[in-house]
Amino acid sequence: MSAMSAADPAPRQPRLGDAFGSILARCWAAGAVPYSSVEVVERDDGLISANDPARYFAAPEAWSDLERWAWEQATGRILDVGCGGGRHAAPWARKGLDVLGLDSSPGVVGIMRERGLAAQLGSLPQLPDGLGTFETIALFGNNLGLLGGPDRAPAVLRALAEVARPGTRILGTAHDPSGGESVSHHAAYFAWNRERGRSPGQLRIRVRDGVIATPWFDYWLAAPDELATAVADTPWTLETIERASAGSGLVVCLRR
Amino acid sequence: MSAMSAADPAPRQPRLGDAFGSILARCWAAGAVPYSSVEVVERDDGLISANDPARYFAAPEAWSDLERWAWEQATGRILDVGCGGGRHAAPWARKGLDVLGLDSSPGVVGIMRERGLAAQLGSLPQLPDGLGTFETIALFGNNLGLLGGPDRAPAVLRALAEVARPGTRILGTAHDPSGGESVSHHAAYFAWNRERGRSPGQLRIRVRDGVIATPWFDYWLAAPDELATAVADTPWTLETIERASAGSGLVVCLRR
Numbered sequence: 001m002s003a004m005s006a007a008d009p010a011p012r013q014p015r016l017g018d019a020f021g022s023i024l025a026r027c028w029a030a031g032a033v034p035y036s037s038v039e040v041v042e043r044d045d046g047l048i049s050a051n052d053p054a055r056y057f058a059a060p061e062a063w064s065d066l067e068r069w070a071w072e073q074a075t076g077r078i079l080d081v082g083c084g085g086g087r088h089a090a091p092w093a094r095k096g097l098d099v100l101g102l103d104s105s106p107g108v109v110g111i112m113r114e115r116g117l118a119a120q121l122g123s124l125p126q127l128p129d130g131l132g133t134f135e136t137i138a139l140f141g142n143n144l145g146l147l148g149g150p151d152r153a154p155a156v157l158r159a160l161a162e163v164a165r166p167g168t169r170i171l172g173t174a175h176d177p178s179g180g181e182s183v184s185h186h187a188a189y190f191a192w193n194r195e196r197g198r199s200p201g202q203l204r205i206r207v208r209d210g211v212i213a214t215p216w217f218d219y220w221l222a223a224p225d226e227l228a229t230a231v232a233d234t235p236w237t238l239e240t241i242e243r244a245s246a247g248s249g250l251v252v253c254l255r256r
Numbered sequence: 257m258s259a260m261s262a263a264d265p266a267p268r269q270p271r272l273g274d275a276f277g278s279i280l281a282r283c284w285a286a287g288a289v290p291y292s293s294v295e296v297v298e299r300d301d302g303l304i305s306a307n308d309p310a311r312y313f314a315a316p317e318a319w320s321d322l323e324r325w326a327w328e329q330a331t332g333r334i335l336d337v338g339c340g341g342g343r344h345a346a347p348w349a350r351k352g353l354d355v356l357g358l359d360s361s362p363g364v365v366g367i368m369r370e371r372g373l374a375a376q377l378g379s380l381p382q383l384p385d386g387l388g389t390f391e392t393i394a395l396f397g398n399n400l401g402l403l404g405g406p407d408r409a410p411a412v413l414r415a416l417a418e419v420a421r422p423g424t425r426i427l428g429t430a431h432d433p434s435g436g437e438s439v440s441h442h443a444a445y446f447a448w449n450r451e452r453g454r455s456p457g458q459l460r461i462r463v464r465d466g467v468i469a470t471p472w473f474d475y476w477l478a479a480p481d482e483l484a485t486a487v488a489d490t491p492w493t494l495e496t497i498e499r500a501s502a503g504s505g506l507v508v509c510l511r512r
Contacts, residue, residue, distance in 0.1 A: 011300035011301075011302070012300060044268060045267075046269050047270070048465065050296050208304040209304065213302070
């Protein structure tokens with residue numbers, strides 16, 4: 001290998017696009033068999049991770065106990081925020097529940113509709129108009145991270161309150177940044193976040209596929225006390241935090 | 257998703273390290289089963305690709321016909337340049353041939369030795385001292401690409417001549433950049449290379465794993481006429497170029 005010389009032009013950045021949707025679309029087109037495509041996620045400290053997107057289509061038997069428990073709590077009309085391939089929405093629909101998927105990826109919305117599942121393009125905190133109201137708002141697959149960070153979370157929660165009814169619950173799955181494996185793996189990143197005035201668990205990431213990448217976005221592993229602060233000034237009440245019997249998995253329940 | 261605001265700090269680059277070796281080491285430790293790790297390769301136009309490193313351990317039955325043919329041509333003492341996991345070296349050794357692997361990755365050299373295969377750390381064109389001479393120099397798994405480019409190739413070929421004997425052959429596998437799939441896939445990159453005065457098929461890439469990455473290096477898909485030019489001023493003669501019955505695969509044979 002020869003290192004690049006000083007005269008060489010700088011590497012180019014990927015083009016902005018629906019990298020997440022194209023990864024999931026290839027996986028879905030191949031029957032969602034393992035590693036029919038690869039989800040490459042880049043974090044802003046240079047960390048690259050590569051995962052099997054087949055998990056976005058996994059059947060309930062393959063979920064963790066905690067995720068199955070959270071899934072069972074959903075009642076009434078459900079807004080499935082960051083619905084991915086529809087792994088939660090499909091069995092909700094089979095159970096007879098009325099579920100609407102919401103995703104910022106056009107590719108993902110296309111897959112949902114191909115599966116006969118209702119879905120709409122949109123992202124937080126600017127929800128599309130005309131969604132109606134929901135009895136359950138699900139942020140599954142660690143999508144409590146879509147709260148984004150301490151500054152952004154109150155706006156997201158207020159936006160979600162506009163599509164909620166009295167008594168509506170937000171069910172969000174997450175990982176506690178202070179517990180389990182994540183500490184040893186990510187200690188340096190958490191420290192860097194503290195240095196630059198960010199919440200330790202505020203991950204800045206993007207998804208890459210071929211020559212395209214999503215914009216950088218913040219995905220927040222909030223500590224329970226940070227979450228309580230973020231919720232305080234919103235129409236939501238932190239009702240319970242359920243923990244997995246092992247590991248750092250959490251289910252956060254907020255009540256309107 | 258929220259795009260990064262202008263006030264946000266720039267993303268960090270990964271740290272330099274043996275990304276290729278660590279990817280192969282995890283794969284090997286897991287029994288080289290498919291996707292026990294993922295090889296992420298970044299090209300300098302922002303292209304990301306993710307592949308199964310189990311192929312670096314694939315048995316001859318899993319190779320292409322052309323690769324098996326090239327493998328059978330090796331005779332005498334063999335230098336296996338860019339030996340990877342030892343997929344070519346292991347069956348050569350089983351056949352009773354004397355093979356030395358050479359790789360710039362300490363992790364790869366460690367795997368070779370764990371497998372009981374002779375290997376030495378080193379890269380082109382600065383070969384380590386004391387290698388002795390070889391009757392066959394193998395650049396397999398598309399490693400003819402390690403010639404690097406039109407400027408670098410003559411120095412690499414002269415270095416290899418120093419460990420050659422009269423009659424020694426270089427056997428290199430490659431893909432013709434003007435043939436098959438690669439054109440449609442990579443036309444924009446080839447055009448960008450032309451614009452900046454590089455050979456069209458001169459790929460600038462690095463391997464990424466976790467927070468580490470290899471240095472950027474040039475991997476050259478040389479067209480046959482470019483190869484002839486690169487060889488002209490060296491102690492080597494372009495003997496034959498064998499082509500796959502389908503696709504763009506090549507085996508290039510040079511004679512000392």
